[in-house]
Amino acid sequence: MTDAANDSSASAAHELRRLSPRDESRVALALTLRQLADAVLDAVPVEPDPAPGDLLRAALRLQRRAEEVVREAVVAERERGTTWYQIGEAAGMTRQSAHERWYGDVHAWAATGRSALPPDLKTLDVAAEADARYARLRPDRPHAITSGLDAVRFPGSHAYEASLRARGSALHTRRTELDAQAKKLNDEYSALHAQGPAAPSSVVGDTFVMLAAHRGHANAVRANRLALAAVHDEIASVYDQLVTAEPSLAEEHGIQSEWHRNASERTRGYVDLLNGEES
Numbered sequence: 001m002t003d004a005a006n007d008s009s010a011s012a013a014h015e016l017r018r019l020s021p022r023d024e025s026r027v028a029l030a031l032t033l034r035q036l037a038d039a040v041l042d043a044v045p046v047e048p049d050p051a052p053g054d055l056l057r058a059a060l061r062l063q064r065r066a067e068e069v070v071r072e073a074v075v076a077e078r079e080r081g082t083t084w085y086q087i088g089e090a091a092g093m094t095r096q097s098a099h100e101r102w103y104g105d106v107h108a109w110a111a112t113g114r115s116a117l118p119p120d121l122k123t124l125d126v127a128a129e130a131d132a133r134y135a136r137l138r139p140d141r142p143h144a145i146t147s148g149l150d151a152v153r154f155p156g157s158h159a160y161e162a163s164l165r166a167r168g169s170a171l172h173t174r175r176t177e178l179d180a181q182a183k184k185l186n187d188e189y190s191a192l193h194a195q196g197p198a199a200p201s202s203v204v205g206d207t208f209v210m211l212a213a214h215r216g217h218a219n220a221v222r223a224n225r226l227a228l229a230a231v232h233d234e235i236a237s238v239y240d241q242l243v244t245a246e247p248s249l250a251e252e253h254g255i256q257s258e259w260h261r262n263a264s265e266r267t268r269g270y271v272d273l274l275n276g277e278e279s
Contacts, residue, residue: 017122020161021114021248023149025076027127028116030145032072034130036065074102075109079248103252110242110249111172114165124151168245175238178231185228192221218274225271232264 018024043058077087088098117123130145138144146152150161196217239257243250 017119018115018162018165019123019149019151020157021165021246022076022079023151024114024116024123025072025079025109026148027123027130027145029069029072029076030127030130031116032065032069034133036062036069039065071102071105074098075106078106078252079114081248084251103255106249107252107256110246110252111175113169113172114246124149164245168242171238171242171245175235175242178235178238182228182231182235185224185231189221189224189228192217192224222271222274225267225274229264229267229271232260232267236260236264 019027039062043062045055045058047054074087077090083095084099085095087102088095091098093101115123117126124146127145127149131143134144135142143152150157236257239253239260242253243257246253
């Protein structure tokens with residue numbers, strides 16, 4: 001079997017471990033809530049004379065856990081189609097405030113694969129284990145976690161979701177590669193900026209050589225910025241494709257697409273400015 005076939009098989013196996021993003025976000029929220037419940041029990045003061053500040057530190061740890069629950073809940077709401085207006089209304093704030101507060105969390109969830117668990121774990125198996133733990137506390141709800149999952153309610157949906165995931169994963173992989181290219185170009189630009197257009201000390205005073213060095217530096221800067229603009233354009237195109245590949249997060253992907261197109265325009269405008277200075 002070729003390396004490409006091996007990679008394809010590994011990718012397919014990974015996708016089959018994952019549920020729909022809607023299910024994954026629901027499981028992620030359930031697991032985070034379980035961790036919060038454990039943390040609450042751990043925070044109960046049992047030592048008769050704890051060190052000064054220990055009670056407050058435990059309470060602050062719970063507060064951070066609770067904030068994680070809120071972030072997971074926002075992600076789960078977006079995956080089930082809840083609008084930013086509805087999220088803001090539920091949180092007692094404007095749509096804009098809700099978007100500013102939690103957009104980064106939703107974007108990070110999408111960028112890291114929309115999965116509740118590491119790739120070696122099967123989400124449905126972990127959810128079933130969470131069912132068993134929950135059932136010990138609430139015997140009247142033996143399938144509390146899994147009963148609301150699309151994979152359980154609509155068994156035939158799993159293969160279809162896996163195909164959608166494969167497309168989204170490929171696009172996110174390409175976006176990650178382009179992000180690395182953009183970083184490399186920006187690092188090169190920083191080095192060019194620090195280096196400056198100065199001619200070597202051995203030829204200082206030779207006006208022709210100094211002018212040639214200046215032009216060479218300016219050309220290198222222009223080429224670097226034009227390459228960066230092209231990368232921004234390609235990233236924008238990837239996000240445009242993600243709009244249809246991951247429709248529940250279409251708004252988030254659309255925002256990223258617009259940002260990168262604007263970045264491309266700003267970068268090309270800078271090159272035009274450099275060209276004007278040269279003429």
